[in-house]
Amino acid sequence: MATHVTASSNDLWRSIRREAEAAVVADPFLEASAAFILDQGELGGALAFLIGRRIGRAEADRAQFARAAREAYAAEPALVDAAAVDLTAIVRRDPAISGFLPPLLNFKGYAALQAWRVANWLWRQDRPDLALLMQSAAADQLQISIHPSARIGTAVFLDHGTGIIIGALASVGDEVTILQNVTIARHQDDPRHAPTIGRGVLLSAGATVIGHLTIGDFAKIGAGALVTSDVPAGCTAIGVPARLTNCAEAGTSAR
Numbered sequence: 001m002a003t004h005v006t007a008s009s010n011d012l013w014r015s016i017r018r019e020a021e022a023a024v025v026a027d028p029f030l031e032a033s034a035a036f037i038l039d040q041g042e043l044g045g046a047l048a049f050l051i052g053r054r055i056g057r058a059e060a061d062r063a064q065f066a067r068a069a070r071e072a073y074a075a076e077p078a079l080v081d082a083a084a085v086d087l088t089a090i091v092r093r094d095p096a097i098s099g100f101l102p103p104l105l106n107f108k109g110y111a112a113l114q115a116w117r118v119a120n121w122l123w124r125q126d127r128p129d130l131a132l133l134m135q136s137a138a139a140d141q142l143q144i145s146i147h148p149s150a151r152i153g154t155a156v157f158l159d160h161g162t163g164i165i166i167g168a169l170a171s172v173g174d175e176v177t178i179l180q181n182v183t184i185a186r187h188q189d190d191p192r193h194a195p196t197i198g199r200g201v202l203l204s205a206g207a208t209v210i211g212h213l214t215i216g217d218f219a220k221i222g223a224g225a226l227v228t229s230d231v232p233a234g235c236t237a238i239g240v241p242a243r244l245t246n247c248a249e250a251g252t253s254a255r
Helices: 002-026 028-038 043-055 059-075 078-093 101-106 108-124 128-142
Strands: 144-146 164-166 183-185 208-210 236-238 243-245
Touching: 002 028, 002 043, 002 078, 002 101, 028 043, 028 101, 043 059, 043 078, 043 108, 043 128, 059 078, 059 108, 059 128, 078 101, 078 108, 101 108, 108 128, 108 144, 108 164, 128 144
Parallel strands: 144 164, 164 183, 183 208
Antiparallel strands: 236 243
């Protein structure tokens, strides 16, 4: 399995480079934007540069964050594999995207997620201060705040991105799509527990998920919904407070 994933990551990197070369030929104005791709020999190097550029305000910060990312990727290559899966998921699920280069260059949700992966690695290495510094920088520069103690799977798509908050201890499964202004957080009365978001869940714009609860696999949370209790797999929760639809428990409250 690991060999297959690594091969896929290498194939993805070659595709990204081809797209970058073609983009520069088509429009030389893009040369500065794509230079960090063409100057790198592998995906991890490009990701490290991207993270530093997107979340660092000053040159010293950009260098520090890029250095932390390179260290994380060298110690845990699976982080680069996860980034490759995330990027592929965007292209697969977003009908407006036809290549890998545009989301890599432009999607702040993707950049924020990769910055979180590095911050989470730092957190797990008992380096919380730098991890929290990266979280703060990403929130400041990208308007996306993901606590480094959160757990997030792969093929996750932070669509549009602005205003997303994923709090401490939250768990987000594979293939989840999260739109803008979504909050996933603990309840102040029970700070030891946070929401668990299952595989393939859609969290629509402005949704709020609070407390010790589980959103089941492939459930959908409607725009602006307030969810404070479990949502069964495959169901849809809408409204404030949220109520269930499209499942055997439809019509009951999700609070």
